[in-house]
Amino acid sequence: MNIIEINNVKKDYPLGQTTVHALRGIDLTIQEGDLISIIGPSGSGKTTLLNIIGCIDSATEGSVKIADKEITRMNDKDLTNLRLYKIGFIFQTFNLIPVLDVLENVEFPLLLMKQYTRDQIRKRAEKLIGEVQLKEYIRHKPSELSGGQRQRVAIARALVTNPDIVLADEPTANLDSETGATILELMKEMNEIEKTTFIFSTHDADVLKYAKHVVKLRDGHVVEH
Ligand SMILES: Nc1ncnc2c1ncn2[C@@H]1O[C@H](COP(=O)(O)OP(=O)(O)OP(=O)(O)O)[C@@H](O)[C@H]1O
Numbered sequence: 001m002n003i004i005e006i007n008n009v010k011k012d013y014p015l016g017q018t019t020v021h022a023l024r025g026i027d028l029t030i031q032e033g034d035l036i037s038i039i040g041p042s043g044s045g046k047t048t049l050l051n052i053i054g055c056i057d058s059a060t061e062g063s064v065k066i067a068d069k070e071i072t073r074m075n076d077k078d079l080t081n082l083r084l085y086k087i088g089f090i091f092q093t094f095n096l097i098p099v100l101d102v103l104e105n106v107e108f109p110l111l112l113m114k115q116y117t118r119d120q121i122r123k124r125a126e127k128l129i130g131e132v133q134l135k136e137y138i139r140h141k142p143s144e145l146s147g148g149q150r151q152r153v154a155i156a157r158a159l160v161t162n163p164d165i166v167l168a169d170e171p172t173a174n175l176d177s178e179t180g181a182t183i184l185e186l187m188k189e190m191n192e193i194e195k196t197t198f199i200f201s202t203h204d205a206d207v208l209k210y211a212k213h214v215v216k217l218r219d220g221h222v223v224e225h
């Protein structure tokens with residue numbers, strides 16, 4: 001089954017008197033259970049494309065379907081629910097909540113879902129925090145962590161809801177190769193066991209080894225799939 005179908009997607013950003021054409025007509029179909037890597041030079045449109053698939057930004061033109069639903073026509077409430085229940089997002093800049101500690105950051109999406117007890121939420125969050133090897137840091141605030149540790153909190157938070165689709169913008173950029181490998185193994189396992197679809201952007205050759213497919217962007221176009 002196609003979990004994502006992108007047709008002729010364009011994204012323009014107004015910038016002063018000019019327009020930046022970040023995406024210039026992207027066509028891309030992604031199968032459920034794929035593990036796909038998006039590569040391309042800086043500025044080629046990787047983050048823009050992930051933001052559009054993740055319903056964080058909207059396309060200027062074109063069609064984006066997630067699980068057969070056209071997201072460009074969804075209202076805010078449906079988009080919020082789609083993001084919360086179906087999608088896990090790991091941002092290039094982490095986007096952790098600064099006033100919450102590690103445990104609270106990871107618990108946060110589960111609280112929003114309003115379908116689990118306090119106990120279930122705590123257990124599930126602790127499990128993920130253990131898997132990203134941050135047990136000792138559970139009471140630290142993001143400002144009290146290194147870049148790689150913050151990235152791992154963001155990864156735990158994205159995976160904690162067991163989403164159908166995980167979007168990750170440079171997920172291993174700030175990690176040493178050993179920690180990066182542990183996290184890629186965790187994602188590979190989720191991909192195999194839960195059929196979670198993963199879409200990464202990356203510059204990292206180690207990440208590419210895990211990918212089943214590679215999409216190459218240049219100047220807002222797909223140049224290779
Ligand atoms: N909010 C914005 N306003 C104006 N231009 C933008 C905005 N966001 C991105 N761009 C431009 O759109 C293009 C694509 O940017 P994008 O962030 O998607 O690239 P990228 O492939 O993720 O790069 P990197 O590898 O450096 O993260 C770039 O030319 C960038 O300058």
Ligand SMILES: [Mg+2]
Nearest residue numbers: 046047092169
């Ligand atoms: Mg980027």
